[in-house]
Amino acid sequence: MNMLQQSRNQVLAQIESACVEAARQPDSVQLLAVSKTQPSAILAEMYQAGQRAFGENYLQEALEKITALKELEIEWHFIGHVQRNKTKPLAENFDWVHGVDRLIIAERLSSQRGEQQSALNICIQVNIDAQDSKDGCQPDEVAGLVAQISQLPKLRLRGLMVIPAPENTQAFADAKTLFEQVKAQHAHPEDWDTLSMGMSADMQAAIAAGSSMVRVGTALFGARPQKD
Numbered sequence: 001m002n003m004l005q006q007s008r009n010q011v012l013a014q015i016e017s018a019c020v021e022a023a024r025q026p027d028s029v030q031l032l033a034v035s036k037t038q039p040s041a042i043l044a045e046m047y048q049a050g051q052r053a054f055g056e057n058y059l060q061e062a063l064e065k066i067t068a069l070k071e072l073e074i075e076w077h078f079i080g081h082v083q084r085n086k087t088k089p090l091a092e093n094f095d096w097v098h099g100v101d102r103l104i105i106a107e108r109l110s111s112q113r114g115e116q117q118s119a120l121n122i123c124i125q126v127n128i129d130a131q132d133s134k135d136g137c138q139p140d141e142v143a144g145l146v147a148q149i150s151q152l153p154k155l156r157l158r159g160l161m162v163i164p165a166p167e168n169t170q171a172f173a174d175a176k177t178l179f180e181q182v183k184a185q186h187a188h189p190e191d192w193d194t195l196s197m198g199m200s201a202d203m204q205a206a207i208a209a210g211s212s213m214v215r216v217g218t219a220l221f222g223a224r225p226q227k228d
């Protein structure tokens with residue numbers, strides 16, 4: 001077994017034991033492999049180990065990998081900050097966009113998604129713990145956004161995404177409460193199934209609080225070279 005296979009198995013085992021501890025089904029939490037700064041060859045190796053869902057933060061870098069790996073059946077997630085003038089390549093090339101925090105972004109993604117493409121999966125990013133420098137809408141804006149975004153024709157609004165400050169496990173519980181509260185505003189509540197929270201350092205706490213998708217980079221691929 002190679003190293004990537006080993007680290008993936010380790011992370012899957014951690015997810016499973018966190019589920020058992022929280023009395024949750026092990027298949028109720030999906031692993032998103034966060035592959036920013038990793039070269040395509042490493043992603044291909046992780047794919048060989050069985051991984052299908054990959055998360056990228058930087059648009060240009062991601063587009064290069066999507067082209068290089070187009071023969072593989074990868075589900076591509078964009079988890080970086082969404083800039084208004086970059087929505088078209090996102091709408092056309094990704095399966096999921098996690099960082100939607102304004103109606104205008106959702107409207108652009110919906111109208112720029114290709115006619116022939118299935119609806120783009122999206123999550124609303126919430127600034128759940130009132131951080132100054134963070135992206136994401138305010139918690140009290142979420143209900144209104146859910147009502148409006150869930151009407152857009154080429155989007156499937158799947159849930160919420162949060163990136164709380166390190167060690168702030170209360171934020172995970174708050175996100176779960178909000179996730180349950182705003183479902184009632186959704187035009188298609190059966191689509192509302194994703195709570196994207198938890199990273200390498202805090203996936204256990206996130207799963208205990210109800211995460212359905214953990215975004216894991218370092219624990220899978222090792223430390224990243226710093227990028228500014």
Ligand SMILES: *Cc1c(COP(=O)(O)O)cnc(C)c1O
Nearest residue numbers: 034079199200215216217218219
């Ligand atoms: C980089 C990143 C991750 C992964 O973080 P690790 O600590 O390497 O697991 C998860 N989510 C987002 C939004 C990120 O930017």
